[in-house]
Amino acid sequence: xxxxxxxxxxxxxxxxxxxxxxxxxxxxxxxxxxxxxxxxxxxxxxxxxxxxxxxxxxxxxxxxxxxxxxx
Numbered sequence: 001x002x003x004x005x006x007x008x009x010x011x012x013x014x015x016x017x018x019x020x021x022x023x024x025x026x027x028x029x030x031x032x033x034x035x036x037x038x039x040x041x042x043x044x045x046x047x048x049x050x051x052x053x054x055x056x057x058x059x060x061x062x063x064x065x066x067x068x069x070x071x
Contacts, residue, residue: 006019007020008020
């Protein structure tokens with residue numbers, strides 16, 4: 001693991017208001033954040049799928065055929 005020297009931007013009172021990063025560190029952080037967002041979206045989709053009823057293809061075709069024959 002590499003050691004990162006932290007560099008802060010401070011205001012007139014010496015309070016930290018920002019951070020300086022190398023471009024490569026910034027890109028790595030952005031890539032990690034994007035990956036986490038994709039994982040969150042995947043987990044949310046999996047939860048939604050569990051809440052909905054699914055049909056096998058043959059069941060679906062059977063139901064749609066019955067609905068068509070009603071008309």
